[in-house]
Amino acid sequence: MSDQQSHSQGEAKPERGKVEGVGRDKIKGVFSTQTVEKVGTGTTQRKAIQKTYWFCEEGKEDLIQVQPLNKNYVPSGPSRAVAKEEFLGKFNPEPEFYVQTVYPKMRELENTIKRGEDHREAGRVYSAELEFKEATTVDEENVRANFGLGLTYLDRGDAVKANDIFERLVNLEAAFDQEHKHLFNDFGINLRKNKMLEQALEYYHRAERLEGHDENLFHNIARVYYELGDLEHCVEYLKRSLQLNPGMEEGKLFMEYLKKNGYVTVLPDGTEKIDPNPDGIVGSGKGKGDGKPIDVDGGAKF
Structure with a gap:
């Protein structure tokens, strides 16, 4: 997310963990970038610092995955890879902001989704719907929450609402990532079983283009x-x-x-x-x- 207000967070180190087999810390936590923008015109023109917050985590080959925070202070939307050298030059750690604000919000969202999944597994579809809807309010692009909500609608045989979720998921590349394959599989099979055959086919061909x-x-x-x-x-x-x-x-x-x-x-x-x-x-x-x-x-x- 972006705002005009800076956070004075001190110089504490961000959350870190050991890189397997290397013996050094890896980068994980909230970081910020700053851009300078001109505001106003003529004699009233001034410079303003725009700060953007990112959830960052070190991956393989010295690449850092960075994902923006949304207005609810949770990572949302597509992530991108930044070379470590570039990352260290442009991104500033925000450890207190992460510990005090972002991490609790992420945990809260995770717990909401888990409750929804537990309700759905137990057949409590309306309770599951409430939890998944709450999760998508916090993060509209959350893959697990959208899959859960779509599967709940399919469990209920509500093809209209399920199609709305299908339209959202088919345009989210993250929905086809390795970590979501079991959810993807369930959703595609349930589309077919609910006779939403054209949607199921479009869905699977979208995966084919990405997966191969x-x-x-x-x-x-x-x-x-x-x-x-x-x-x-x-x-x-x-x-x-x-x-x-x-x-x-x-x-x-x-x-x-x-x-x-x-x-x-x-x-x-x-x-x-x-x-x-x-x-x-x-x-x-x-x-x-x-x-x-x-x-x-x-x-x-x-």
Whole structure:
């Protein structure tokens, strides 16, 4: 966040922790940067110092991840990497501000999200909704809070509100980070199960552009295409999934189902024939087996 008021915090060191295998402290805490801006015109013009606060944490290869604080004093929005040498020259530690204000706010937000997740897991969807809404009020772009709120709406079958959350999440790159993959997977599967198939497909393809190669992601894209009746793309993505992981049990079951019910036929020359309507009944959406769609989702990665 930015303001015109400076904080006199002394020269205490920011929170630090040991860098594994190196034996030195790593950077973590709240820091500030300052810019000088001209205010007014003519004889009334003066210079004002604009201070911006950041939550900063040292990562790998001497890069510092910096994320701005929002008006509620919690890290929010996209982070960026700053080279350590540049960071040390431009960023000033604000240890007291971190300890007295920012850290308690971060803990409070974390506890609110955790209560929401506990409520949702126990089936208390309205209590979960209240907690997640409170969390998104503090940090509108918080990934866990948005996922939690979206999943809660999907649990309730509220497609309209779930779609609002989908629109928000699909534009948040942080939603597709490694640390959020299990949440991402749950949300995509629940979109599909709530028959929000186009949204689920857009969601998964957004992940595909960022992730590139993941057998569980490809498997779940195949599931959506299957339910949309697009067997060619279904088989394409299922094969891509099994190429990455030939031993994936869910993928093998899915392919066996498609072959058993006549959607995929192996010809004498070894080629495969794809038939989206093996019974010859246009629009039936059923195979010539028991007619029950397979219900096997990909693993927790996606």
